[in-house]
Amino acid sequence: MRPMKDPAPSRMAYRMNRLMLTPRFRLFLRYGLPVLLIVAGVSIWASDEARRDALAERVAELRRQVEERPEFMVRMMVVETGSPEIEAEVRDILPVDFPVSSFDLELDTLREAVEEIDAVASASVQIRGGGVLAVTVVERVPVAVWRRATGLVLVDAEGHRVQPLDARADRLDLPLILGAGAGAEVAEALEIIEAAAPVTERFRALRRMGERRWDVLLDRDQIIMLPEDDAVTAMKRVMALDHAQDLLARDIVAIDFRNPRRPVLRLSDAAMQENLTTRTRVYEAVVE
Amino acid sequence: MTDLYESQRAMRAMRRAAIQRGVVAILDVGTSKVACLILRFDGTEHVLAGDGIGAMAGQTKFRVIGAATTRSRGVELGESCAIQETERAIRTAVQAAQKMANVRVDHVIACLSGGQPRSYGLAGTVLVDGDVVREHDVARALASCEVPDIGxxxxxxxxxxxxxxxxxRSGLIDPRGQIGQRLACDMHMLTADTAVLENLIYCLKRCDLELAGLASSAYVSGMSALVEDEQELGAACIDMGGGTTGLSIFIKKHMIYADAVRLGGDHVTQDISKGLQVSMSVAERIKTFHGGVVATGMDDRDLIEVGGETGDWEHDRRTVSRAELIGIMRPRVEEILEEVRARLDAAGFEYLPSQQIVLTGGASQIPGLDGLAPKILGQGVRIGRPLRVQGLPQATTGAAFASAVGLCLFAAHPQDEWWDFEMPIDHGAARSFKRAVRWFRDNW
Incomplete structure (x- = not known):
């Protein structure tokens, strides 16, 4: 008969067995150890720089392959705007070399670039189906011609520069404004011009004086000086005076409305002489 | 005494920790087998807060979730004689039980049958502090017991x-809250051989187990084999083990006496081995299959193949009649029972109101013992099996597992021991100050 094997576990086996029955150790074996092994493996693999670079290259290559699929390519640009000048300018300003992947297009940057153009009020840039980059432009509408020391320029209602103008004669339909700082107050200028509607044929220009108040320039070198505040009301009063007493038709150089409570008329030299003569004559007649 | 007090209290704390964790191992290191049960405590339904002195940690319900038995090695007469072998046997049993329970146990409650237990009856008297008996009065009464020289x-x-x-008034179970002046207590003290205990503790430590309790196997067999009435009215439990036969006497649900006879089933096997000239394992097989103590005429014709592996054909093909076998076994069994009778007489068992004797343990399964035992021990002898506990496998419900099952009950409901009470303050430095305060209170 063979001698029976000792059924007793060795001290080591017994301890091992107890260790395996420890819940915390089993939890570690189940979760902690795999995580540890994976982390260790990855970190050992990644400790070599060549392998890291190769991986980055592979990823970049894969990314490029996806990006360059024909579904994502943009082939042409459509500019939706009224004027061909703006379209030309937009095409000029957007540095896009077609065909290009839509992943490479920064639409916000493009939109900001388009909105940099003076004549553009706002723009939207989107990629449409079929690989079309659509730029929709809302133009600025010029409402006045502003003469500055550097030349003529068209401005919109907000006073924003639209485009330079070569000659005043090109846009006779728009009123002329002059003076430094006039562009910033275009809205007020337009109201004043509207108030001056009864004398439209005689209206020449609106001049900003000292960047604080307006002068209305009429033909025959007549000037209506308006106050800083409430220029429109003052203009309306001038128009009322004109309507009632035919003020502007008289031989007056300037109507000084800078102080609305004390308007002053400046007569021309001839009128002044005439006035003096008339008064003297009346005086003498009275004396006799 | 103080360091015993401390070590026993440490053991109690360990037991509480084990029960808090919910798993504790029960280890019965016997002469013929090592049994390990793993208990899981769950549910605190029967929390008896403040009711009685017991019910530790409020844990009462338990379930056996692992059980393993292995042949004992290196144990003789209930005492470890080869530490390494005993340790291996314990490891085998614990590992198998852990495998069955699929849980790791760190705390173990062990019992031992050897170590020549000796019983002492102690008595102490104190005057009650105030009118009502409080816990510290009980502690003082216990501390006032005069400890005999235990050697x-x-x-x-x-x-x-x-x-x-x-x-x-005598016979109080729990004197706390009662009114009286003079509190007397009787204490039962059981001592065992230090070397035997230390050997067992050393084995357990080598197995990485923390000891959470130690009990005498005679005591715990009594707890499991005696029914409640017997414990209440007075009964003796005789645990016939392999190397020793333990006996414990219970009355009023308390053990009042315990002893052990250093004779057991292994001696019967040895007799067969010597008488029939066979090895111990063959003798053990013959004993368990064909053994008996009451011969009948039929047994002369009942021939038993002795068997053997000596290689000698003549020797290995012998047969003995069952009557011969009984003739070998009976004198030894009678000797054991007579020894037990002598111990019971010495303990004054005949003065108990009820004299029920319950035989349990592996050797109590000898056929015919129920006929032999009354002739020696008197009437009122029955063969007892341990009571059923939840989850116990069928294989471990036999009489041989009386002490293992009793140890489960002991783990769940330990009897209050002296060290479960706080050490009386009188032993400390506050003693003279307290005495001064009392003197002032009494004189003004």
Missing amino acids: PGREVLHAQPVNFALDH
Whole structure:
């Protein structure tokens, strides 16, 4: 008969067995150890720089392959705007070399670039189906011609520069404004011009004086000086005076409305002489 | 005494920790087998807060989730004689039980049958502090018991208060809250051989197990094999083990006496081995299959193949009649029972109101013992099996597992021991100050 094997576990086996029955150790074996092994493996693999670079290259290559699929390519640009000048300018300003992947297009940057153009009020840039980059432009509408020391320029209602103008004669339909700082107050200028509607044929220009108040320039070198505040009301009063007493038709150089409570008329030299003569004559007649 | 008190309290704390964790191992290191049960405590339904002195940690319900038995090695007469072998046997049993339970156990409650247990009855009396008996009065009463000389190399295994008397009223189970002046207590103290205990503790430590309790196997077999009435009215439990036969006497649900006869089933096997000239394992097989103690005429014709592996054909093909076998076994069994009778007489068992004797343990399964035992021990003898506990496998419900099952009950409901009470303050430095305060209170 063979001698029976000792059924007793060795001290080591017994301890091992107890260790395996420890819940915390089993939890570690189940979760902690795999995580540890994976982390260790990855970190050992990644400790070599060549392998890291190769991986980055592979990823970049894969990314490029996806990006360059024909579904994502943009082939042409459509500019939706009224004027061909703006379209030309937009095409000029957007540095896009077609065909290009839509992943490479920064639409916000493009939109900001388009909105940099003076004549553009706002723009939207989107990629449409079929690989079309659509730029929709809302133009600025010029409402006045502003003469500055550097030349003529068209401005919109907000006073924003639209485009330079070569000659005043090109846009006779728009009123002329002059003076430094006039562009910033275009809205007020337009109201004043509207108030001056009864004398439209005689209206020449609106001049900003000292960047604080307006002068209305009429033909025959007549000037209506308006106050800083409430220029429109003052203009309306001038128009009322004109309507009632035919003020502007008289031989007056300037109507000084800078102080609305004390308007002053400046007569021309001839009128002044005439006035003096008339008064003297009346005086003498009275004396006799 | 103080360091015993401390070590026993440490063991109690360990037991509480084990029960808090919910898993504790039960280890019965016997002469013929090592049994390990793993208990899981769950559910605190029967929390008896403040009711009685017991019910530790409020844990009462338990379930056996692992059980393993292995042949004992290196144990003789209930005492470890080869530490390494015993340790291996314990490892085998614990590992198998852990495998069955699929849980790791760190705390173990062990019992031992050897170590020559010796019983002492102690008595102490104190005057009650105030009118009502409080817990510290009980502690003082226990501390006032005069400890006899237990001899060198002996250790106290149990020290249980079994009876309290208040003035002229005796038989109190729990004197706390009662009114009286003179509190007397009876304590039962069981001592065992220090070396035997230390060997067992060393084995357990080598197995990485923390000891959470130690009990005498005679005591715990009594707890499991005696029914409640027997424990209440007075009965003796005789645990016939392999190397020793333990006996414990219970009355009023307290053990009042325990002893062990250093004879057991292994001696019967040895007799067969010597008488029939066979090896111990063959003798053990013959004993368990064909053994008996009452011969009948039929047994002369009942021939048993002895068997053997000596290689000698003549020797290995012998047969013996069953009557011969019984003739070998009976004198030894009678000797054991007579020895037990002598111990019971010495303990004054005949003065108990009820004299029920319950035989349990592996050797109690000898056929015909129920006929032999009454002739020696008197009437009122029955063969007992341990009571059923939840989850216990069928294989471990036999009489041989009486002490293992009893140890489960012991783990769940330990009897209050002396060290479960706080050490009386009188032993400390506050003593003279307290005395001064009392003197002032009494004189003004």
